[in-house]
Amino acid sequence: MFCLISTLLLSSLVSAQIYGGGPAGTTAAATTTSAAAASVPSAPADTPGHVNIDVAFNNGFVFHPANVTASNGTLVTFYFPNNGLTHSVTQSSFAAPCTFLAANGSAPSGFDSGLTAGTQFSVNITDDTKPIWFHCKQVDHCGMGMVGSVNAPSTGNTFDSFQAAAMKIGSNEAQETDNGAVTGGVNGIATAAPATMSASASSSSGSGSSSSAMRLIASVPLAMLGAVMVVVIF
Numbered sequence: 001m002f003c004l005i006s007t008l009l010l011s012s013l014v015s016a017q018i019y020g021g022g023p024a025g026t027t028a029a030a031t032t033t034s035a036a037a038a039s040v041p042s043a044p045a046d047t048p049g050h051v052n053i054d055v056a057f058n059n060g061f062v063f064h065p066a067n068v069t070a071s072n073g074t075l076v077t078f079y080f081p082n083n084g085l086t087h088s089v090t091q092s093s094f095a096a097p098c099t100f101l102a103a104n105g106s107a108p109s110g111f112d113s114g115l116t117a118g119t120q121f122s123v124n125i126t127d128d129t130k131p132i133w134f135h136c137k138q139v140d141h142c143g144m145g146m147v148g149s150v151n152a153p154s155t156g157n158t159f160d161s162f163q164a165a166a167m168k169i170g171s172n173e174a175q176e177t178d179n180g181a182v183t184g185g186v187n188g189i190a191t192a193a194p195a196t197m198s199a200s201a202s203s204s205s206g207s208g209s210s211s212s213a214m215r216l217i218a219s220v221p222l223a224m225l226g227a228v229m230v231v232v233i234f
């Protein structure tokens with residue numbers, strides 16, 4: 001009888017854990033997701049000199065955060081998920097949100113990660129007094145509002161009006177060619193093409209190590225619960 005009750009109790013615990021049925025289950029489910037996502041780049045918390053942005057956050061057509069402030073010398077790093085769909089961080093202009101910023105006279109072209117997945121891509125801010133506008137060049141993403149800005153003004157040409165302009169283009173967005181990564185940029189410089197991120201690469205950026213460690217620790221109670229379950233049932 002006692003054994004039956006504990007088994008029932010445990011199975012409800014386990015299903016709560018799998019389906020996120022209860023408060024404890026929700027936490028456990030979230031932990032499982034993070035642990036499983038360890039091979040998928042996910043933006044760590046910002047640290048001094050590093051601003052981190054999730055691309056396609058929660059599988060949405062968004063950058064998260066989409067509007068950031070970053071001073072000269074700050075490395076803004078984009079984390080691309082590896083979920084079967086490629087995205088890009090492609091510099092554009094306020095006037096043409098969904099169009100790659102081409103070179104013009106002595107002005108260099110914008111940066112472009114090119115369409116990519118499971119990688120990270122960094123832009124070093126070189127003039128924080130001027131805004132950087134960017135979008136995702138994947139078909140229709142820009143027109144769905146997948147745009148972002150660095151150091152956008154709080155009035156006038158704001159991030160909100162930039163995103164509204166992109167969404168006004170909507171599905172009329174011109175399909176862009178993808179020629180891979182373009183380094184360089186205007187008001188910010190990408191020094192390298194997107195690179196595959198490993199757990200150790202994340203640590204060496206100085207900001208990922210603590211969160212990776214926390215994920216490992218957080219996964220321990222889950223394993224223990226599994227062990228306890230096995231002992232009780234068998």
Ligand SMILES: *[C@@H]1O[C@H](CO)[C@@H](O)[C@H](O)[C@H]1NC(C)=O
Pocket residue numbers: 049073074075124125
């Ligand atoms: C950004 O570029 C500046 C100027 O080249 C350099 O001094 C700085 O170290 C770079 N920042 C990072 C985080 O690489």
Ligand SMILES: *[C@@H]1O[C@H](CO)[C@@H](O)[C@H](O)[C@H]1NC(C)=O
Pocket residue numbers: 104105
């Ligand atoms: C190129 O730069 C000039 C001078 O700043 C500007 O008038 C012109 O509109 C620019 N062309 C494009 C295509 O942005």
Ligand SMILES: *[C@@H]1O[C@H](CO)[C@@H](O)[C@H](O)[C@H]1NC(C)=O
Pocket residue numbers: 072126127128129
């Ligand atoms: C950042 O660098 C740009 C270009 O050198 C410069 O014009 C600007 O004043 C710098 N920003 C600050 C806050 O010093």
Ligand SMILES: *[C@@H]1O[C@H](CO)[C@@H](O)[C@H](O)[C@H]1NC(C)=O
Pocket residue numbers: 067068069070150151152153154155158159160
């Ligand atoms: C975007 O960020 C800038 C600071 O970089 C801020 O001044 C502005 O208010 C923000 N705009 C929106 C719409 O959040």
Ligand SMILES: [Cu+2]
Pocket residue numbers: 056061086087088136137138141146
């Ligand atoms: Cu996209």
